[in-house]
């Protein structure tokens with residue numbers, strides 16, 4: 758049997774059962790923080806200390822979190838299939854669960870890079886520094902002398918990995934979407950790049966904002982839904 762190409766698009770819901778909060782649920786991060794203050798490029802340059810502190814806090818939470826069975830079941834899909842995970846999450850729980858091909862659309866919490874300028878979001882991969890779970894504060898400088906900033910795609914910045922994500926989704930045989938409200942573009946529009954005959958499975962306990970002939974909603978949490986999906990994939 759030939760290997761299936763599976764694209765897996767994930768959002769905060771896949772990490773919710775690991776104890777990391779989502780953004781738009783009632784108790785989510787955006788109920789406590791204003792995303793324009795802590796997650797936008799203008800907010801960053803208005804108050805770097807606040808934004809660096811927000812990401813230090815999230816890095817600390819991530820150090821204590823562990824992958825859950827949904828992350829592990831997604832990683833296990835690699836047995837016999839070609840799997841690429843495209844995640845909006847900035848955590849590293851997919852990698853820690855064993856996924857080997859992970860595209861981070863919105864950056865990575867454990868990495869930082871030098872600032873370039875307010876409306877200049879270009880950077881070289883060579884400048885990206887892995888700080889694991891360490892704090893990064895105002896005054897912490899890159900080797901080139903500029904302030905270190907989170908390696909995060911802020912609102913107002915381009916999404917450098919979007920072309921790679923489009924390629925993966927337009928070539929996949931099955932698209933699995935787990936735990937995302939599909940409110941943030943361009944990630945929210947990615948499913949439209951799947952071929953018309955590609956089955957799309959969505960795991961989310963809430964209603965999903967997408968419709969189509971080949972879209973199947975598994976109304977469940979990520980861990981429960983993945984248990985169902987690993988049986989479904991064998992039948993496709």
Ligand code: OAD
Nearest residue numbers: 768769770773779780781845936937938939941963978979
């Ligand atoms: P949201 O908080 O917008 O959506 C989380 C989704 O997960 C919702 O559809 C929930 O119903 C679902 N959910 C909650 N608990 C779940 C569980 N246990 N299992 C499965 N699903 C569950 O998070 P995202 O869609 O990931 O970007 O948000 C997208 C982007 O918005 C984030 O990457 C972040 C945020 O602003 C940036 O900061 C750039």
